[in-house]
Amino acid sequence: MDNHAGPQGRVRLSDVARMAGVSTATVSRVLSHPDMVAEATRLAVAQALDRSGYRMNHAARNLRKGRTGCVVALVPNLGNPFFAKILDGMGRELAAAGYDLLVADTQDQGSLPATLRRFLDPSRADGIILLDGRASAAQLAPGPDRPPVVLACEWIEDAALPRVVLDNQRGAALAVTHLRALGHRHIGVIGGPPANVLHQARLAGTRDAAQDLRLTLFPGDFSLQAGQAAARHWLALPPAERPGAVFAFSDEMACAFIADLGRAGQRVPRDVSVVGFDDIELASHLLPALTTIRQPKRDLGRKAAQVVLAAIAGHEVAAVTRLEPQLMLRETTAPPG
Secondary structure (H helix, E strand, C coil): CCCCCCCCCCCCHHHHHHHHCCCHHHHHHHHHCHHHCCHHHHHHHHHHHHHHCCCCCHHHHHHHHCCCCEEEEEECCCCCCHHHHHHHHHHHHHHHCCCEEEEEECCCCCCHHHHHHHHCCCCCCCEEEECCCCCCCHHHCCCCCCCCEEEECCCCCCCCCCEEEECHHHHHHHHHHHHHHHCCCEEEEECCCCCCHHHHHHHHHHHHHHCCCEEEEECCCCCHHHHHHHHHHHHHCCHHHCCCEEEECCHHHHHHHHHHHHHCCCCCCCCCEEEEEECCHHHHHCCCCCEEEECCHHHHHHHHHHHHHHHHCCCCCCCEEEECCEEECCCCCCCCC
C-alpha cells in the first residue's frame, strides 16, 4: 500500500492536501481553477500530486461537465524553434489543471479559415490558444457554442479577444538603444512581413529609439532565407554605405545573416554588430554568441494557459497581459571599428 493512500489503497484529495500542507479545498481549487491559486501553492500541490500518484478520473469529470478536457494551440510553424518553450510552459500549466494540450500547425492544416472552423467546434476543444496572427476578427467572432479563444505572441488588432504578448515595441527600443550607446549611427534592420503585427510593433520601437540615427531597411519574413538574402544585400552595398550594425527582427534571420557574412570573409562584430530578437536556444551557443532580445517564452506559454483556463471557467480575464523583454548582452555587438 502507498504510504500516502487511503484505507483502500486509493490516493485521496485529503492525502494530497496533507503532503502539500494545504487544505483539501485548496487542492480541489488547484485542479479546477488553477488561475485562482497563488503560483507557489500550485507548485506545492502539483509536486504532491506527482509524489502521491493521485489520478483523477478525467473522462467522468469531462462527461459530467460536457467538456473534452483538451485545449488546442494553433501554431503557424512548428518547425520554428521559437515555439518549443512556449508550448512547454503551456503544457505544464494545463497538465496541472487536468487538461491535455493538443497542438496543430496552421501551415500544415490547409487554409487558416478552414483550420479555425474545424477547431472552433466545442466537441474538439474546451479552449483555443491562437499563436497565428493571420486570422481575421470575423473568423473569430463569438458564437453560442464557440470555445474561449486566447491570442498569444501574435494578435489581431480588431479582435475583441484576450491576448498574452511581449512588449515588442520596448524590445526593439532596447536593441537600438544598446547599439546607439556603443556609438553606431547607421543601423540596418531586417524586418518581417510588412502586414505582420510583430514587424509593425518592432519597427515602431526601432524608429522611436532611432530618432536621429540612419536606418537602412532590408526585407524579411523571420526566416533563415531572409537572413541570407539580407547578408547578400549588405555585401552588395559599397563598404562606405554598409550599416555598421544590423538589428534582425528574429534570431533565425540574425543567425543566417552572420553565417553568410562569415562565408564572405566578414567577421562579427569586427565588421558589423548584430542583434537578434527572441533568444532561441541556439543563440547562446553560436560562435560568437548572439546578442539578442529575450522573450520569456515559458512564462508566455504559462500565462496564455492561465488565461484560457480562467475563460473556460467563466471568469473575467484581462484584455491584455503584457510581458517584459530583456536585452541579452553577448558577443555579436561592439563599438564601430
